[in-house]
Amino acid sequence: MTYRGKTLATVFMAVLLFVAAPAFAQGSDAMPSFNGTVLTVAYSGNIVYVGGDFTAAIVNGKPVARARLAAVDARNGTLLPWSPTADGRVKALVVSGKSIYVAGDFASIGGVKRDSLARLDAATGAPHSTFKHAISGRPMAAYAAHGRLYLGGSITAVDGQARTRLAAFNLTTGALDTRWRPAADDQVETIAAGGGRVYVGGKFHRVNGLAGYNRLAALDPATAAVVPTFKPKPPVITYALTVTADSVYSAHGGQGGRVSAYTHAGALRWSATFDGDAQAVTVLADTVYAGGHFDRACSTARTGAQGTCVDGADNRIKLAALSAADGHLLDWTADANGIEGVLALASSPRLNAIAMGGAFTTVEGRQQKRFAQFS
Structure with missing residues (x-):
């Protein structure tokens, strides 16, 4: 079922939100821009780490060399000296303790050979000598939990296995x-x-040879066995996931895009539809934030040719905020631009902030290239 309707104005996208939050200003924080696409963002304490295709950060209109990885003080927007140099795209970035794990299309970091996957020191950016692997295929996603770094993509072998x-x-x-x-x-x-559990999403239809786990499945964190009770079977590709104490939130593509909320038992709680792919999702307090290359939030689940909303819509350009309780579209807007739009979102309850990355160059009409934060 699809919920639409207006609720109290709430801050979206990269917004700081309290449980009963008033509306915040729609302009984003003063932050560095980047000269190439930002594909992944992650918070650690007062720092937000950024990865992507860029070769420089833009600070006060001037380029500062940053080869596909950077760190920013999330409190004041200062570009930090942490600057490991990756020789190819960084697609995923995970913080775990004093380490930053990165995955992507690179062959070296900091002049040290690392095949698509590396562990970096969170303070110095130096690659760890004890984490070195040969990856066949492309890593697309990573997550640290249960004492493990989980990696996904089009991988066919690791270290020849x-x-x-x-x-x-x-x-x-x-x-x-x-x-x-x-x-x-x-x-x-x-x-x-x-x-x-470990939740995985993507294009797949079978997991461990079992049918019926289309595009979204739950796995045992130690044995990798499929959790048979979680079987939502979304009808379109899953691009992003975030998990809370009571729900699994997913962002999907397809003919038009959608953000869905599932119980841990796999039952659909609600689904919100857009006129383009939803590519990123995160949760802060009682609000779900969605990013993508959509321009409108549809009033119903029905979409026409190329995902056009059939039964009416509200403008939400690349960003939208939804009630976590029932999926109602919230009034706050902070429009981004571009074709690809928003590709990554992360939230920090500690800072009451949300960061986003993508291919946009403006936020709410103000120049802010490829990275932004609301707090």
């Missing part, structure tokens, strides 16, 4: 996990964890 689009590594030793080796029959786009 066969893997079928998913793999895991021990966070303490850095070793490839020999026990956790599920198999998905198509690309994995996103990974999240919560409630004693």
Whole structure:
């Protein structure tokens, strides 16, 4: 079922939100811009780490070299000196303790050979010598939980050992996990964890050879067995996931895009439809934030040619805020621009802030290239 309707004005996108939040200003914080697409963002304390295709940050109109990785003080927008240099795209970035795990299309970081996956020191950016692997295929997603780094994408082998689009590594030793080796029959786009499970989403239809786990499945964090009670079967590709104590939130593409909320038992709680792909999702307090390349939030689930809303819509350009309780579209707007729009979202309850990355160049009509924060 699809919920629409207006609720109290709430801050979206990269907004700081309290449980009963008043409306915040629609302009984003003063933050660096970047000269290439930002594909992943992650908070750690007062710092927000950024990864993507860029080769420079833009500070006060001037370029500062940053080769696909950067760190920003989330409190004041200062570009920090943390600057490991990746020689190719960074697609996923995960913070775990004093380490930053990055995955993507690179062959080296900081002049040190690292095949598509690296562990970096959160303070210095130096690659760790104990974490070095050979990856066949492209990593697309990563998540740290249960003492493991979970990795997904189009992976076919790690260190010469066969893997079928998913793999895991021990966070303490850095070793490839020999026990956790599920198999998905198509690309994995996103990974999240919560409630004693690992959730994976993407293009697949079968997991561990089992049918009926289309595009979204839950796995045991230690054995990789499919959780049979979680079987939502979304009808379109899953691009992003976030998990809370009571729900699994997913962002989807398709003919028009959607954001859905599922119970941990796999029952659909609500679904919100847009006129373009939803590519990112995060939760802060009682609000779900969605990013993508949509321009309108549809009044019903019905879409026409190329995802056009059939039964009316509200303008929400690349960003939308939804009630976590029932999926109602909230009034706050902070429009971004571009074709691809917003590709990554992250939230920080500590800072009451949300960061976003993508291919946009303006937010609410003000120049802010490819990275923004609301707080």
